Each structure stands twice: as C-alpha cells, then as structure tokens.
Amino acid sequence: MLDYTLFLSLVVLVSVEHASLAPAPLQIVNEELTHTEAIRDVETPLNLTRTNFERLENLSNRSRYVARSCKEIMDRYDEREDGLYFLTTANGMVYQTFCDMTTAGGGWTLVASVHENTHYGGCTVGDRWSSQQGNNADLPDGDGNWSNRNTFGTAEGATSDDFKTPGYYDIVAEDMSVWHVPNNFPLEHWNLAAILRYHTSNRFLRLYGGNLFELFKRYPVRYNIGSCSERGPAVPIVYDHGDRESTKMFYGPKSRAESEPGFITFRPINNERAAMAICSGVKPNTGCHTEHVPNNFPVEHWNLAAILRYHTSNRFLRLYGGNLFELFKQYPVRYNIGSCSNRGPAVPIVYDHGDKESTKMFYGPKSRTEFEPGFITFRAINYQRAAMAICSGVKPTTGFNTETFASHSLNEG
Template structure:
C-alpha cells in the first residue's frame, strides 16, 4: 500500500505507481510526502509507501515506522551478489569494471544521482532511490538483513540494527550524498587514519557492542564510520558499527572507490576482502534516513 495526500487529507491510497500517476494527472492528488518522517504523524505501520522527490519523481520505498519512534526512510541497500567476484558486474557500490587506477572513483555511486533496484528486493540486489540524494535528513539507521528475506521479516531477522541520534547529518549537507561529496570515496585521495571521514556514535536496536567487537578486530565498536582509507590508500565508504583503529579496513568496511592495489583484484568489490563470519557477509546492508 502506498500513501499520498488526497484533497489535502492524508489517506492510504493506490497500490501501484501507474494508478498514482493517473491520479496526479487528474488533479486528485495535491501533494505526496517527501519522506517516511512526514508520513509518521498519521501512519504507524511498517511497509511499502510511495514518496515524491523535490523534483516530482515518484518512487516506492520501505518505511520503518517502529524503531525509535519511527519515520525512517529506506534509501539504499548494499548487497554482495558474489563474494568471489572482485569489482565485477553487480558491484555497484564500488567498481563494476575491475580494479582500475584510471577510475579512482569507481562507479561513484555514493555521491551521484544514479538509482537502481527496487525496495522490495533490497535483500536480493543493490538498491538506491531518489531519497538517497533528495531527502533532508538528520540521522541514519542501518540494518544487516540476511539475503533473500521477505520485507515483512526484515526487522525480525536482522542480525544487527542500529541508528544515530545526534543529528550529525546537519553538519554534512543533510544526507549521505552530500557527506560523500565532502569526503569522496576515491582511491589515493588520503591516508589511513589521518584522512578518514567522521565516525558517529550509534544506539543499538538489535545486537550490541560485544557483538560488533566479536565481528571485527582493529576497530572500536559503537560507531558508524565514513570514507576511510587502508594502507594502500584504497578508499572505502562505510564501516558499519565500528570506528577503525588500524589500517586493514578492507576486512570489515563496505563500498569503495575504483582501485584496491594490494594483490589486484583481491580486495576489490562492495564487500572487498571481508574476514567476518558467513552470517554477516551473507546479509544485505540497508540504509535509512530520518
């Protein structure tokens, strides 16, 4: 079910994008919500809803109306389709054309407006919607959900869930698109530790500090860290649940630029050279805004 504003009153409405677009053309819909946070005042059920970008692009996504008061908009998922593929087809959050120093940004997905996938398939494939770059947000929420799980079971089956609550995105343009404009995920742009981006404290919803500590070494649990570099100056986008204290970030961070020099292409890919458990490597990483 999608949710829109009809004749200035918020009501559940049409189930398909085609019918929604027809209603807009007929003038029956005055405004569609920009985010799940806007819907949260009158809608309290988790599920799929239609939102409208600032440029009038309609899209369907998942709203988490439960966690920490609700109002969380799913904007992206990072799904590893092949741990043995190193920057191959499907590595949209790093480089689909191999490890290449001539493409230091790789696909550039973390800081561009390219969209792909569907919300419903977020645990089976990569996903990115217009909300990723369009929504003005203050905080993020992250879910690690086992691959190929139906959306009705995402929350219950998550192996790790957490959110920020210090409104850190206010300092970085209001969403991850602008954060990564400030901290580009680009090979060779910086050095390990010295040039890493921000590390933000988190509040656990599923899992805890001990769980994160057991998953990853050379890191401090209880944070989400952005744009980090390894020893060879390869850039990675996001370290989930931890702040790196060493340089071998390829073992536990996700997404990246276009080139990973060590033992090319061993470390290249959305989940790079992960050393974590099968449980965590076979789970999609879902990103939410509020």
C-alpha cells in the first residue's frame, strides 16, 4: 500500500429539532429511481436539455421559500431532497447553504466547514478559523471567528475553503452533525465521499444557547486560556457512517491512548496551551494530545477507510503471465521508455465502493479532461517521460497528466 496524506474538510451541520426517526425506506427507493432516471436522461440528448431546464426551474423555485433553517423548509414545504437551499435570518438576510434532508430524520443545516490543505501553513492567510496573522501570543484569540458574526466562503466550495454562514449564529438548534469529507469533493458527492459521518442526539445545544456561536462565547478558543482539564463539554455521538474503531485511527498513537472515541469535544487544550475549537470524534481523558492525524490505518480498517474500492473481472492477467511481476517485465517501468502512446493495457473495472464521478475528483483539473474513468492503466507515461506503474481508476485518452496515488491487491480468481 502506498502511503499518502489525506487532508479533510470538517463539515458541520445543526438540527433545530431532535430527530429520532430514520428516513423511510420508500424515500431511499425514490432517490435511487430518480438517480436512475437522471442517468437515462443524460444518455438521451433531447431528454438532457428538457430535464436540465426543469431541474434548474425547480432549484430556482427554492429561492421563494421563507425559513430560517432546513428543518423549517422540510416541515413547511415538504422538501426531502439533499442539496442547496436559501434561508433567511431573523433580520431578513438571505443566504444559500446545504441541507441534509435524509440523515436521522432530515432537516440538518450546514453552518460551517473547517478546511485544511497543509500541515505547514497554520495561522496563515486563509486559516479563518484560527488566525491569518501568524502564531502571535499578543493575539490570543486569533481571528475570533468561532464566537463572532463574520461569515465567509460558499456552500458549494465548502470542501475547498473555510465556510461560515449566518445560520452559525442565527439558528437556534438542538443537535449537531459532522461529516469528515476529503478536500475538493463537489457537493453532490459529500455523502458518498465522507470517511466519517455522525451526529449528536441528546439536544445538548439547548444547554449552551442553541448554537456554536453561543457555546464558544462560554468556552472561548483562546491561547493560554487554561490547562487540558479545563476543556468544554464532551457530547456523545451516533454514527451514520463509520464507528469508534475507525475514528481512533484518525489520531496519532499517543492521542489514541489518551482519548475515548464516540464524542465531540469542545474547546480541548493541548500541551502547548493552545485551545482547539473542536476535537471531533473523541473525548480526551488523560492527556493533552489533540492533533488530528488521518493516516496509518491498520489492516482491519482498510475496508471501512477506503475512499474507493474496485476490481477487474475479465481475467486480464491470464494474458500477461498471471501476475504483476510478469506484466511489468513486458511493460518495464523505466524513465524515457517512450511517449504516452506507449502505455500498457487499460483494463475496465467494477466498483465496490465509489463510482466514476468520485474517481475523477482524485485527479487535477487538467488531468480530468485527458482521461476516462473506470479503468486501471498500466505503465502510463507522463509529460516528463517518466513511466508510472499504475494509473489507477482511469485511462489516459489525450494527454500526459498521470499523477495520482492508489492501493492495489490481486485475486487469483
């Protein structure tokens, strides 16, 4: 398995009403039928034009809704589809955000996302939730955005940049949901791409003013605010995808020994006396190691942790000596072996988890226009005439942009 670092966006939603009912099976069936019909329409150009127009008209009609939360939209207008909606604050400000209308009864409103794209750029421009002014002990509150009314970002770009809506301080909520989504996934794939999804169910926000804005006024995220024993509340969670064991694997070895999974902890404080806003998924119990490290999954959690899983089914290895050893003797992975047209075989795949659209999101913008998803390509060659052993998930069609990462296994079949 090739090792890589996965940067995540923490997508935070709230619910104004305790939701104890699971979505009805009929709703799930209807969603699947709608998706199938949409695919069928895409394959027919005439239907594509008509369906897109009707779809845009339906989405446009959402701007007429008057509600302060997604729960109110669901109750007043009988909406059951996940997606973007318009909400209105108590002062009349209209804004757009994402509504999760299916998890745990639906009605969850996206109020914030916390995006990180590097281990080395802390407290620099773009780090709106901490500080854009560097690590400065003279500015212990950083930018203070956990407990002020600043807003930033867009709902559709919430996994590519920090995001905060007026709903963060305007909605009086009861519970909170968190999705761990890899960076840069488009909104329509968040649910599928999320490595973990969970929510609270005990209406804890009633005790802290009804939203995170009020909670963090009581528990300020401030440098040198206290010791690790002075953290905020630790609230138990219900898993929608994932479990306690997979949650533990997102933390470093020492942190795992000092924390208990199955909670959202507010305002934990680490060894350097720095207060973190949210320690998501765990409750520190003996120490102050709170760093989030999504890496080094043990073998027993590979299946759950995998963002994509697929296999070939055409017995192609029979043609190449029966294994990768023999295949790469026929197609050496060697610098300057040839041009991109000298690649090895491109073999179609069957998806076990994920799909062609989610596969495309693992490649850069230019690469996406130069390949076709749904294949494993052997001995792909890039612009620098470097041969890559496996271009996993795609088949290059016109260009040379082949950089990616992957994990591989074989079946004797």
